[in-house]
Amino acid sequence: MKTLPEYEELATVAHGHLCAGQILGLRMAVHGLALLGIDDPTGTQRKRLVTFVEIDRCATDAITVVTGCRLGKRALKFLDFGKMAATFCDLETGRAVRVAAKESSKQRAAELYPEILEKNKQQMKAYRELSEAELFDVQWVKVRVGPEDLPGFKGPRVSCCECGEGISFQREVVVDGRTLCRSCAGQRYYEPLSDHGPEERR
Template sequence: MKSLEEYIALAAESHGHMCPGQVLGIRMAMLGLKAIGIDDPGKYRKRLLTFVEIDRCATDAVSLVTGCRLGKRSLKFLDYGKVAATFVDLETQRAVRVVARDDSREKARTMFPELAEPHRQQLAAYKVMDDAELFTVQPVRVKLDGHDLPGRPRTRVACEQCGEGVNDGRERRVNGRILCRSCAGEKYYEPLSD
């Protein structure tokens, strides 16, 4: 695994800037990987599955460190709004959930009072605080469906209403018909008339 400083440089380049969330994500991933016994995410990338609970800067950093990607189906996004991630070794089934502690913000303020902005205080503090001051780590069990595993699609069906393809068991069965989520009433968008 690379050093914190190396990951910070890579994250700033990849994400476009450096912020406290990036540092949290890097450290969260490093800690999570260590806790499940993966010291080289590149070497063990096919064994690793990561769930992230927020769509903010920390997630980009977690992806950078772990090598997990949405497109490879090894990174799963759950919109819980929490700076948290769960790291799963698919071979051993070891898993830990790592959560950023909210009280670390106050600790950052007391550590670096000379830096007037909370953003700068957190950025400086999160690089040097102990893991236990930044995170809680909890061993967990993650129930995985075969459809959620990385790799090629396990199944593919066509929606009986719109005809669009649906992979990996994401279809809905409504009144005996196979429908995509949109046609089953779960649209996140509203079609516009031409």
């Protein structure tokens, strides 16, 4: 594991700037991995870890810097719960720990450094110094990570009976005996503008 200043430099490059949320994310990840006994997450232990993040904010980019978990590697899982929390899963031991930022941490930052008027700078300074117990709630949990969700999974690819698009990682659903993608099964996040292709809308 690297030092916090070293991780801060990496996070600045990865995210484009450094802020309080990233420092919180860095410390969250370092603490979670320490609890699991993982000290080389981007090296010899890189295949042991899957991380679930619950918010799409600055802290998530910081967590990826420490853990090495990425969406493209299928080692980072995003669940949009809107919470400053992450669960770190050790695939080798089956242990998992959820680390959540305490709501009281912002108030503790204000109490420690009332002379720093800019909240981000105030929190950055405090989050570097507060203990893990002051920053985080920790809960040991059980997480089922099925084979279809593991990095390197090589499952069959099927086509949607409705739109014809390919579906990987067993994400298809069967409705009335027909294999459908989630969009065609009614879970679409977008609304098509027409039934025609883009070349017909020009």
